[in-house]
Amino acid sequence: MTHPTTMGQNDVLGTDRIIACADRKAPTYIALSDRVWGMPELRFEEHRSVEEHIRAMAAEGFRITRNVGDLPTAFMAEAGEGELCIGFLGEFDALAGLSQEAGAVEHRPLQAGGAGHGCHHNLLGAASLLAAVTLRDALAEAGVAARVRYYGCPAEEGGSGKTYMARAGAFDDLDAAFCWHPADYNHVMSASTLANIQAYFRFTGRAAHAAVSPQVGRSALDALELMNIGINFMREHMPSEARVHYAITQTGGVSPNVVQASAEGLYLIRAPRMEDVVDLFGRVQKIAQGAALMTETSQEMIFDRATSGVLPNRALEEVMQEEFEAIGAPPFDAADYAFADRLAAAALTDADRRASAEAFHAPEGFPRNLHDEILPLPLVPRQFFGSTDVGDVSRIVPTAQCLTATAVLGTPFHTWQTVTQGKEPHAHKAMVTAAKVMAATAARVVRDPALRAAAQAELRSRRGSDRHVSPLPEGTVPPRGADRNPGAAAEG
Missing domain, CATH: 3.40.630.10 (Zn peptidases)
Known part of the structure; x- marks a missing residue:
C-alpha cells in the first residue's frame, strides 16, 4: 500500500x-x-x-x-x-x-x-x-x-x-x-x-512457635507455596502463548522457628487476548482460595494494574x-x-x-x-x-x-x-x-x-467494536504511597 x-x-x-x-x-x-x-x-x-x-x-x-x-x-x-x-x-x-x-x-x-x-x-x-x-x-x-x-x-x-x-x-x-x-x-x-493483569495475593495466618506449639499455627507462607504449586499444575492446561509470572514480595520473616503469619506474592498473567487473561486470572483466584482453605488462612487479592x-x-x-x-x-x-x-x-x-x-x-x-x-x-x-x-x-x-x-x-x-x-x-x-x-x-x-x-x-x-473498553475494573486507582513500588515489577 x-x-x-x-x-x-x-x-x-x-x-x-x-x-x-x-x-x-x-x-x-x-x-x-x-x-x-x-x-x-x-x-x-x-x-x-x-x-x-x-x-x-x-x-x-x-x-x-x-x-x-x-x-x-x-x-x-x-x-x-x-x-x-x-x-x-x-x-x-x-x-x-x-x-x-x-x-x-x-x-x-x-x-x-x-x-x-x-x-x-x-x-x-x-x-x-x-x-x-x-x-x-x-x-x-x-x-x-x-x-x-x-x-x-x-x-x-x-x-x-x-x-x-x-x-x-x-x-x-x-x-x-x-x-x-x-x-x-x-x-x-x-x-x-500480550494483554495482562497483575495483582497481589496476600495471605494471613496465625503465628506460633514452630517447635513448641506448631499445632496452633496457621502458615501464610505454606499457603503462598501451595498457591505456586497450584499455578504450576495449571500451566499444563492453559493456552501455549499465555504466561504466568510471579515474585514473592513478602515472606513473613526470616526465622524458620516461627510459623509465618503473613506472606504475599505478586502475579502477572498474560495472553494475546484479554478475554483469555480474564479467564486465567479467575482460575488463579480460585487457586489462591484453595490454598487458603487448605491452610486455614485467609487471603486477599489486591488488583494492581492491567494492560491491553x-x-x-x-x-x-x-x-x-x-x-x-x-x-x-x-x-x-x-x-x-x-x-x-x-x-x-x-x-x-x-x-x-x-x-x-x-x-x-x-x-x-x-x-x-x-x-x-x-x-x-x-x-x-x-x-x-x-x-x-x-x-x-x-x-x-x-x-x-x-x-x-x-x-x-x-x-x-x-x-x-x-x-x-x-x-x-x-x-x-x-x-x-x-x-x-x-x-x-x-x-x-x-x-x-x-x-x-x-x-x-x-x-x-x-x-471490532465502536470503542475501546478499559481493562481496568471500575473504581480502580493507581497504587499510592508505599504500595507503588513494593516489588518493582516490570511491564515488558
Whole structure:
C-alpha cells in the first residue's frame, strides 16, 4: 500500500526538513536524556524526571497540562492550533535494583540496591520530546496549522500509566499517535503484544512457635507455596502463548522457628487476548482460595494494574518503514563499534544474541555488534511476547512505533548491561534517529488525508467494536504511597 503525499507542502514538510529540524535541537535533548539517566525513579514516583521534561517543553513554548488522568507524574505538552492533533508518547521510569556505572563493561553498581534505566526510558522520553519539537518547528516553517502534543507517561514498567490515562480520555481527540522503544535492532514494530493483569495475593495466618506449639499455627507462607504449586499444575492446561509470572514480595520473616503469619506474592498473567487473561486470572483466584482453605488462612487479592495488547496499524507502519529507510540507520562510528565489541566480549554471550534475534525475527550472524541496518517490515503483523501499555492507546487512536539500536546486539533488557549503555554515544545516535523517524512519519500523516482515513479505517476493523473498553475494573486507582513500588515489577 502506498500513500501519495500532498503536493505543495512536500519540500517544507519532507524528510530533509525534518532531519534538519531534529539535528538543530538534538544536543538539548541528548543532554536531557543524560540528566534523566542520572536520576532513576520508579513507577509513579518520577517527579524529578517529569520536572525535567516539563521545563524542556515549557522552554519551547508548549502549553503544559499536569496531573493527566489524576496521575501526579503524568502530563501533556501541546503547541499549535487547528483541528488536526498528533501525539507523541514518552516515558521516563526506571527499574529497581539496576544501579550501574555508565560505560563500564562489568557490573559496577553506583548504589547498592539502587534503581537504574534498564529499559532506556531516559532515551525514550527525550526522543519523543525531540520528535514533538521537530514536528512543531517543521509545521511552523511550512505555515501548516495542526496541534502537536507530547504525553509524559509514567509507570510503563509495571504500572500501566497509559492505561489509566486512556481511561480518563487523554488520547480521545488524537488523529494519530507515535512512539518508539530502545532495542538492539532497528525496525518498525508490526506486532501484537500480550494483554495482562497483575495483582497481589496476600495471605494471613496465625503465628506460633514452630517447635513448641506448631499445632496452633496457621502458615501464610505454606499457603503462598501451595498457591505456586497450584499455578504450576495449571500451566499444563492453559493456552501455549499465555504466561504466568510471579515474585514473592513478602515472606513473613526470616526465622524458620516461627510459623509465618503473613506472606504475599505478586502475579502477572498474560495472553494475546484479554478475554483469555480474564479467564486465567479467575482460575488463579480460585487457586489462591484453595490454598487458603487448605491452610486455614485467609487471603486477599489486591488488583494492581492491567494492560491491553497492541493493535498494529499497517497503514501507518508502512509509511514509517518508508521514512526509516529514507533516514537510514543510526550513524555509528569506529568508537561506537569498539565499545560494542568490548561490552560483547566482557558481558554478553552467543545465547544472548540468539535470544534477541529470535525475539525480533532477525537473521542470526550479523557481522557487527551494533545493528546498523534496518529490518524489513514483516508481511503480516507478528506476535510479540512482551507487553506495553501502548496497547490501550493503540485501541483508541491509530498508533505506530519504531525501535532503534540503542544497545549492543544481544543485550538483555532489564539488566545492568542495558543501564551501562544509556549515556553512550551510540545510544544517543539511535535516540535521535528514532525522533526523526517518528516526526517524519507524523509529517506524512499531517499532509495526507487519505493516509489518516486509511489508518482510522484499519483501527476500526482490527478493534471490532465502536470503542475501546478499559481493562481496568471500575473504581480502580493507581497504587499510592508505599504500595507503588513494593516489588518493582516490570511491564515488558
